[in-house]
Amino acid sequence: MTVTLRDATHADAELIAGYEDEFFPGLAFDECRVSLSDDVEFMNVYEYLDDPETRIVLASIDGQNAGYVVGWLHDGLIETLSIGVREAFRRRGLAAQLLRTMEDWGRENGARISELESHALQPAPSKFYPSQGYKHVRTEPGYYKDGGDGWIWQKDITVTQKLASGGLKS
């Protein structure tokens, strides 16, 4: 199994928008939006790609598009705005690798905390983030378009953590 990570370019905008629809059906707003919520400020994919404080990393496995992560550096945080792995490639450690890529980028750029938000009722993120060392620090009631609460997760990234499940599974 060969995993390739690369930074997205404008040529990837449709792929990224497709991921948003695939991973967050009913929560993404239109084909150019990355954010899942309309009560936060959000930008379109092209603006993200041109903004030095945001980064979109794409993953492929054996040449097939497998997933992505969108990160935003601000206020001493690296905030992961979106992360998703296609069903066929799940439970192989790919999301963990994508998240670490953002944590490393954040740390290199002075961030001390990695932060994420997930829909309170989504079961996979509620398991995934704690497995990566994240703590549920607060709840944003009714944050999502469907009225669901947002759970805010944080991790101190000033110390690199060696996780037991560090490598990719074949």
Ligand SMILES: CC(C)(COP(=O)(O)OP(=O)(O)OC[C@H]1O[C@@H](n2cnc3c(N)ncnc32)[C@H](O)[C@@H]1OP(=O)(O)O)[C@@H](O)C(=O)NCCC(=O)NCCS
């Ligand atoms: C959440 C998501 C990104 C996880 O991707 P993934 O590549 O399968 O995750 P990993 O393989 O890196 O998982 C690492 C660990 O997280 C936990 N985990 C991940 N998905 C899980 C699930 N569905 N159920 C229980 N635990 C899970 C496990 O502890 C796993 O380790 P293990 O496989 O050795 O048990 C993926 O399910 C996804 O894309 N879901 C749809 C989009 C989404 O919900 N994104 C997050 C929005 S906040």
